Amino acid sequence: MCKMNGLITSIPALVVCIWIVLRSRAVCEMDTGTIDPNCEADCACCKDRDCGPRGYFPEGNCYIGCIDGYRGGRCNRKCDYPECTECPDSSYRCTKCKAGYYPGSSYNCSSKCPTSCKTCTSSTYCTECIDEYYNANGFNDCRYRYCPLHCKCEHNACVSCESGYYGTSSSCISKCPSACDDCSSQDTCSTCKGGKYNGYEFDITDRLLLNNCTHRCRDNCITCSSYNNCSQCVPGKYGMSCQNECENRICQIEDSKQTAIVVMGVIITLLLLVVISLIAVIAVLKRRSTDKSPKDAGVSFESKTSSSIVGHRRNEDSYSADISKTSEYEKIESIQGQEHEYGHISSAV
Numbered sequence: 001m002c003k004m005n006g007l008i009t010s011i012p013a014l015v016v017c018i019w020i021v022l023r024s025r026a027v028c029e030m031d032t033g034t035i036d037p038n039c040e041a042d043c044a045c046c047k048d049r050d051c052g053p054r055g056y057f058p059e060g061n062c063y064i065g066c067i068d069g070y071r072g073g074r075c076n077r078k079c080d081y082p083e084c085t086e087c088p089d090s091s092y093r094c095t096k097c098k099a100g101y102y103p104g105s106s107y108n109c110s111s112k113c114p115t116s117c118k119t120c121t122s123s124t125y126c127t128e129c130i131d132e133y134y135n136a137n138g139f140n141d142c143r144y145r146y147c148p149l150h151c152k153c154e155h156n157a158c159v160s161c162e163s164g165y166y167g168t169s170s171s172c173i174s175k176c177p178s179a180c181d182d183c184s185s186q187d188t189c190s191t192c193k194g195g196k197y198n199g200y201e202f203d204i205t206d207r208l209l210l211n212n213c214t215h216r217c218r219d220n221c222i223t224c225s226s227y228n229n230c231s232q233c234v235p236g237k238y239g240m241s242c243q244n245e246c247e248n249r250i251c252q253i254e255d256s257k258q259t260a261i262v263v264m265g266v267i268i269t270l271l272l273l274v275v276i277s278l279i280a281v282i283a284v285l286k287r288r289s290t291d292k293s294p295k296d297a298g299v300s301f302e303s304k305t306s307s308s309i310v311g312h313r314r315n316e317d318s319y320s321a322d323i324s325k326t327s328e329y330e331k332i333e334s335i336q337g338q339e340h341e342y343g344h345i346s347s348a349v
Contacts, residue, residue, distance in 0.1 A: 045075035068098075083109035116142035132171075148172060179213035189213040194223050203227040218242060 043051035046062035051074075054061065066075035068085035079087035079094065086096035097109035102120050104111030113120035116133040120126045129135065129142035136144050144156055148171035151158035161172035166183050176183035181191040189198060192213035201207035201215055203226050217224035220242035222232040233242035 043075065045070045081108045081110070114141050116145070177212050177214075183212075187212050195221070197224050197226055199226050201227070 043049055043062060045067055047064045047067055050063045051061060052063065054063075061073050062075045066072070069079050071077050071079055071087050071089045073089070077089075079085070080092050081087075081094055083098045083101045084094035084096070085098055087094050093107040094103050094109045095107075097103060099118055100113050101109045102111050102113060102122060103109055111123070114123065114126060116130055117126035118128040118130045123141075125140045126135065126142045132146050132148065133142040134144050134146065135142055145153075147153035147156075148158055150162045150165040150172040151168070152160045152162065158168045158171055161168060163182050164176050164180070165172040165174060166176055166185060167174040174186070177186065177189060179193050179196045180189035181193055183189040188211050192198060195217050196213040197215050197217055198211045198213060199215065200209050215227070218227065218230060218241055220234050220237045221230035222234060224230045228241050230240065230242045233239070236246050238244050238246060
């Protein structure tokens with residue numbers, strides 16, 4: 001009987017607890033924990049849960065507004081559209097949408113932004129771009145993309161990866177295997193690091209075929225294209241598979257000779273190019289000086305000399321003519337004087 005009385009006493013308390021929980025879930029249609037059903041102490045749909053009894057509703061209002069997707073004085077009503085974050089209390093319109101959407105002509109936030117936009121106001125105007133994209137050159141649709149760290153880009157697109165990385169579709173964020181210099185995937189290397197090679201293990205076709213540069217070259221090989229084809233041997237070894245031993249360092253005094261011959265050839269070629277260039281420059285300068293000097297100078301001198309001689313002769317001829325004219329005048333005057341004197345004498349007689 002005592003147990004029955006205790007159970008009966010606890011039922012009302014249990015009912016109250018269940019009602020509070022259900023009330024708290026119904027306010028925002030989500031489990032937010034126990035809240036004040038009168039909106040006087042704690043409201044899950046109010047910004048910062050800031051609510052209280054002051055305001056139009058006697059049971060309380062949200063003081064600083066609603067969380068995204070809710071409306072009303074007590075923020076207990078959902079917006080009419082799922083992508084809507086702000087909506088007027090007495091309207092079926094959205095004034096603000098979730099990231100990646102904009103209100104559109106129907107104001108229902110069903111219109112999507114361009115793929116490179118984080119937020120937008122239309123299909124051509126992005127207010128914020130997603131990472132790696134930006135607006136420029138008068139365009140506002142986030143069409144420009146920063147070149148990712150390990151990419152080689154053309155027209156804002158990653159077209160190839162730097163050495164040691166692969167995956168242009170994922171902006172070259174994947175690293176090649178440690179033995180690869182270049183690769184197209186985790187299992188396919190195009191260039192191996194020193195001491196590794198692709199192909200069949202030990203060049204035996206029945207063995208494992210790998211292309212991720214995991215096979216090791218022979219011990220005497222520094223680099224190789226296959227197990228039996230060494231491209232560089234360790235010092236003191238030579239041969240296709242570096243199997244031969246050098247004697248008295250002949251293989252090395254040979255390497256030095258070849259290196260010296262190559263170096264000397266390069267030096268001689270450079271010297272020849274310099275000498276040929278100098279000869280060409282000197283020949284051009286000589287030709288220019290020859291074209292300008294003797295003939296032109298001679299012609300100029302001759303023309304000047306002949307001009308002066310002609311002028312001098314003209315002056316002399318003019319002087320001679322003047323002298324001859326003077327002599328004739330003097331003769332005439334002398335004759336006239338004699339005739340005058342003779343006339344006087346005749347009249348006197």
